[in-house]
Amino acid sequence: MCESSGQTHAVVLLSGGLDSATALAWASKQQGWQCHTLAFDYGQRHKVELAASARIAQFFGVEDHRIIAVDLSVIGGSALTSDMAVPKDEAGSHCIPITYVPARNLVFLSLAAGLAETVGAEKIVIGANVVDYSGYPDCRQNFLDAFQVTARLGTKAGVQGCKLEVVAPLIELDKAEIIELGLSLGTDYSLTHSCYDPDAQGRPCGHCDSCTYRLAGFAKTGIKDPLQYA
């Protein structure tokens, strides 16, 4: 099914953050793949990222942008889907941060595998990278490799010979390298949202782990982050 057309189709996980926007730029502009973007309404407190995701998809001319509602708050266990406080100014100090959402990438990749099957995509693109690697187990290459094996075995497309591939183009890049890659491909980072704990106007806090890594990345490149911080 996925090999029937000349054009390579890809499902791109697009949270609306800096990493996923860059991954989409890479897939659509550098690889020339026909991209189907996928965002998740999963009970996250920073739901404003869904609007960012739609803006970025539109910016890159994606015609097939979908949002799947999956209520991970039923599972609980994370500061991102519960009333637990989001840690501030503690980036790098945790072994696995409490912003880790149990099995989140496993769930997201599984839904991406389902969509890949229905749209005939042979690639799943995820913006997992080395910075998150230090904390989140589901951002590591060995997990992504194992997932790829599992998805081929557990889907009709895979059983029928489609070599579904999970691609993480940013996995070995740090935040500054990701930003430089994205800018070289024309990414407009003013459209993105990274903060776990935005204010009522949707402005980033500047102090959660995600803001901290983002700001440090921009600082290292010497380029100003186009976002307005609270």
Add this chain to the structure above:
Amino acid sequence: MCESSGQTHAVVLLSGGLDSATALAWASKQQGWQCHTLAFDYGQRHKVELAASARIAQFFGVEDHRIIAVDLSVIGGSALTSDMAVPKDEAGSHCIPITYVPARNLVFLSLAAGLAETVGAEKIVIGANVVDYSGYPDCRQNFLDAFQVTARLGTKAGVQGCKLEVVAPLIELDKAEIIELGLSLGTDYSLTHSCYDPDAQGRPCGHCDSCTYRLAGFAKTGIKDPLQYA
């Protein structure tokens, strides 16, 4: 985390059908595991199975029964989540039936892995079996084995040493053997729902693949199916 208490905890996928009810009977009554049951509101046309799932959980004294909403109709590609007609009187005639939902068990197992992590369960129990094996790729042992490897790599619990195990106690049983196992453990099959295409009163059609396999299983045991068919 999952080894901290003397009691073994299990997340049991409980769709409300014959297989999952039997899998729960096996886990709770035969193994004596503390069961956390999980059902999914995934856009299925046979949503009546959710009520069956809750009834069965209550019947077996499960205190932690959860329903996760995940809208698989956004993915499409299945007669169970779209307007495609459910095939009648065609059981066994398809290679992979159109009632196959892309990556469904992959998604369900992923959500179960997330819940296993938050409740400290070291087992995930799924009612996959040999009859479905013939059609659905995500009911096979090699898929379940690969998923187990992936879930250990992609979760905090797994990385911290929890040997999460995916258990499919019915995998080598046919429908008649499943029914006999369930009855020996006191399962009340009048509480279950198997039909993909029930009528407005929730009564099973008797002709879809799921009804056909169920009725053939009861016929082979010589026991009457307690359900009232339309």
